[in-house]
Amino acid sequence: MTVTMAAALNTALRDAMREDDSVVIYGEDVGTLGGVFRITDGLQAEFGAERCFDSPVSESGIVGTAVGMALYGLRPVVEMQFDGFSYPALDQVISHVAKYRNRTRGRVGLPMTIRMPYGGGIGAVEHHSESPEAYYSHTAGLTVVSPGTPGDAYSLLRSALAHPDPVVFLEPKRRYWMKEEVELPVSGEPIGRALVRRAGATATLIAYGPMVATALEAAEAAVAEGWDVEVIDVRTLTPLDLDTLAASATKTGRAVVVHEAPRFAGYGAEIAAALTERVFGHLAAPVLRVTGFDLPYPPAKIEHHFLPGVDRILDAVARALEY
Amino acid sequence: MTVTMAAALNTALRDAMREDDSVVIYGEDVGTLGGVFRITDGLQAEFGAERCFDSPVSESGIVGTAVGMALYGLRPVVEMQFDGFSYPALDQVISHVAKYRNRTRGRVGLPMTIRMPYGGGIGAVEHHSESPEAYYSHTAGLTVVSPGTPGDAYSLLRSALAHPDPVVFLEPKRRYWMKEEVELPVSGEPIGRALVRRAGATATLIAYGPMVATALEAAEAAVAEGWDVEVIDVRTLTPLDLDTLAASATKTGRAVVVHEAPRFAGYGAEIAAALTERVFGHLAAPVLRVTGFDLPYPPAKIEHHFLPGVDRILDAVARALEY
Amino acid sequence: MSVTTGRAAPSGAAGESSRINATWQEVAADGGLAAPAHHDLALDHTQLRSLYRLMALSRRVDRQAINLTRQGALGVFASSQGQEAAQVGAVFALDDEDWLFPSYRDSVATFARGVDIVEVLALFQGSWHCGFDPYRYRVAPQTTPVATQALHATGLAMAARMRGDPIVALTLFGEGAASEGDAHEAMNMAGVYQAPVVFLVQNNQYAISVPVSRQTRTESIALRAPGCGMPGVRVDGNDVLSVYGAVRAAVDRARAGGGPTLVEAVTYRLEAHTTADDETRYRNADEVATWRANDPVQRFAQTLRDLGVLDDALTAEVEAEGEELAARMRDSLFGAPAGDPREMFEHVYATPTPALNEQRALLDGELSAEGDA
């Protein structure tokens, strides 16, 4: 069947709720409305307002109460309505969600999932197009996941909901309407594994979330240049599957990391640094980064100049090849 | 005269308040008590409770009201009592402090300073030994500074208070009692400039804040191994002075970045990635990182096993030299 | 043509005001909502007409903004319809030197404060996050993360008080926003520092799809005032004179050194949350119709007609002005060229960093390649 990423996510939540009655979903507008992107559509109708309900406008409250729920043995799945509104909850995330298992010497794990739409490209107003993955990825104790395709959206979200530890689940909002032929339920590679989405020999493109599709597009366009580009979908930002990245970079000798977030101290820096340390001897060029600029997300009318696109990616591949 | 870093910071605040009556200081316990580390000691007595005052326990409130004060034309200098208690203010920092100038097309700049003691090594309980620099450094619109010596603590804090944009000023708390012979007032290199603290030819150590002293110690110890190690003090984390780092790495061909924060997606990744991109052809080894481990800051009794020390740094230098 | 700042006359203005009544409920210092009390307003006929003009024009520009969004000139719009009394009435209570801290919902308040409507709408057009100069109008950018601006207002008020300047900050936010920690921290700090700030909560019954009954269990948001040591007031948010009166009393008290006030204006959002929202999923037409019958613009017009202050001539004059405004909105917002994308590098810092300059050069190259440069 053909499914959109939004539908895949919705199905994943529904299937998990059917299988495990400790899964509860809440957040702003997730109940009656089914979420501003309709990811929780129909869940309240099927499972009742006890298991899928609206919360006050209170992000720290949502995440902080989820800690207590998980402590009691439930599996809360909470939604931050937008990336830019996840920040009021950062203290609860950094100080508690990430640290509880460690604090209690492993006695209390928190099996909870924090979902949020993230990234730009939908013409939204300020604070609705943020890419906060660097903050979460740097926070030890969190598992950070971002799917690049509908099938992965399903399987990774199911994995997240079954995970023994807290998962920050970053949904690339501009890919909500992306379609794929896939039979649900699908169980893909587990959390912690990157995937080669397109095999190639000339250079490696490394992307995740919204940029997977763009990287694949760039790889197709590169064929015209005579380049055979490998594309890796990172899938799990923490912990990073460095083995898969290293195998590719060893083969191609050239790697370019792509993300929407600003470059400086962004997630791509980790990939570049760790990969270089691992395969330095095999690199013909430094690992390059194609990213958003080091500035607050720009207004909608000019956002396409901010976002990495096929041309900017191909320019970087060319630079890597020229080394 | 011999000054501690704590005294240098205190003097910087006092001198700035004498020169500019728009400088106001507030935060938890900064007034009557003079701060839990006494950095604001005596300021309320000299300048009155109008210009140096206590706030409720309300970090988001402290930073958010500082935005309004700066908007009105004052130069608020607020203290987060500890690194781990700066997180409740992250939303105000990311959503407003960093973005206001850009949001208003340059019409409203926010000349404010957010000071906080950070880092470990003082035997404190949980949440008192965090190194949050990656969060701040990744946030476009912020200027992030961390001094490594008493003299720099003075001059960088004066520069921060005079800066037209918001500065996150990270004070390496375990160096508060570090001494230096320096005449105050001293005006050092400006914000945005890194410094070669020790010249050398074999390898480059890159450090900031609390690790500058440790890196210098390691460089001294390295003499016994026959290594002549150059030590660079980054000083300004955002914007990074890549020129100074690149010049050194070009010369030595080997660089090791040192910080206390966990490695994964940490600030050191940016230095490694950016430096490698700039001087790839000159590097004899990948840029290595000596950092805290990827875990929540450990309990006091074992923290010295977490913190990078001279031996761990020298091991990394040896690895770089063996390449 | 620009709309001038609506503000109250100096106290002691012309005498026809005594017939005008405003009503609100006060929360006692130790809590408890008192019975509604009546107050005489010091507003003369000229002021009442100004107020009418602002209300009617507000409705017109809001309707036009929705149209323009449907037609693609704006990306999205958050309507103020139904809340004109709360927004315009509150802003009318400010003096020129005072400051306004509005949210995304408060375009009409921003307009009533005197900001050019085209500049107001830059936010929704997507041309820039804030289209006006805050210092020119003493209006902060319309804030998207809810409740956060309440702290900015408090901070500005603290600063003004420190400087000895007799100004007041007014901040507007919703009953949903009032659930956020920042709302509490702002009110608590304002109490401690006796900051001259007025917190106006527009309780419009919904936070997107969530009704106030699931937002909070309190009977009234105004009951939060005693917990922060300030006066609280609950007012009919669809009665512009009562809103004006309650906010004006709070502004006067703040200016006189009496500290902050929390005002809850009970009102209703007549349109969907934004143009992107489907309100039929969470509320029924009957409910909307009931509130529509309590339309604050029509209600005020009727009051003024009853008082003999509004006649057909004025109605027609304001209507014509509204059409002019609407036409100018269309002309300015339609097909407006996107700004130069290179501007994104200009305002990050007072001086661009080396990294930004490099990145700008990259974009320059791309624009040249596209032939745009």
Add this chain to the structure above:
Amino acid sequence: MSVTTGRAAPSGAAGESSRINATWQEVAADGGLAAPAHHDLALDHTQLRSLYRLMALSRRVDRQAINLTRQGALGVFASSQGQEAAQVGAVFALDDEDWLFPSYRDSVATFARGVDIVEVLALFQGSWHCGFDPYRYRVAPQTTPVATQALHATGLAMAARMRGDPIVALTLFGEGAASEGDAHEAMNMAGVYQAPVVFLVQNNQYAISVPVSRQTRTESIALRAPGCGMPGVRVDGNDVLSVYGAVRAAVDRARAGGGPTLVEAVTYRLEAHTTADDETRYRNADEVATWRANDPVQRFAQTLRDLGVLDDALTAEVEAEGEELAARMRDSLFGAPAGDPREMFEHVYATPTPALNEQRALLDGELSAEGDA
């Protein structure tokens, strides 16, 4: 030797209770602090003696913790002295299946709940962040970032209610913590979901050096209750019976489905903020002396003596038990070996990541080199 959980007798217990009086002030639903009201307590003499024992032992272990800190066995300690009535009285109102969410200040509450005092003190010893198993005692880790645990308590209470389990969560925090956004969000959400949670604010007059008068302008933290739609209570926090009574009433209401309650216990911290604090910088000895005269442990002892419930034999018995406890604290905490540093890698995730395994190998190597392995 371990201290058993202090808890109230099932209702309907022995009858000598009718002579015992407790007093508190209620906040009306719409606000307003009522006059103090008297209530009869259902506590028999056995329970009163248990309560006395917990109070006296609490004081003893707290004093010993301060000594041990001065002697270097603990890194720092936050004393509960002066607040024993608030902490022990509140915990005594819990049933076995209930949960406690304490802060760094509440070591005595944690102890009174039955957690081994040596395990309690791991936090201050620096051997681990939380030294006990939360599931064993139904006590969450003592939380350092103020007010954050109020949300955990609310969430647990929501979960229990969803599951239909008749349990109640009690969370303790200070009047300073009550300024944080999280305190408000917790109370507001608890109101919305009618979560069976009791918020006990220990208003001990100071947040480190900042007096409550500069923390908030409200007359009473309890006045925050109506703003979140819950009952509020103000109680003399140095009167253990009144605290017990007020919290027990709140716990009973919560368990019966009546939702959350906010209780403000007015008390005083007799020692410095922590052993690292210099209280002479912000308060004078006279003030401390006045409150010392109102010592909750002595006061309760006197009440019990007046009631004929406490005699010299019991005093001596409890004193002996206290000395035993103090000795065990000294023996266990002094010269305790630091744990294996490799444990830091074990609890980050259920399964360590490849990166953690690599980092662990690095540390292994270092420890071998040091000859520690």
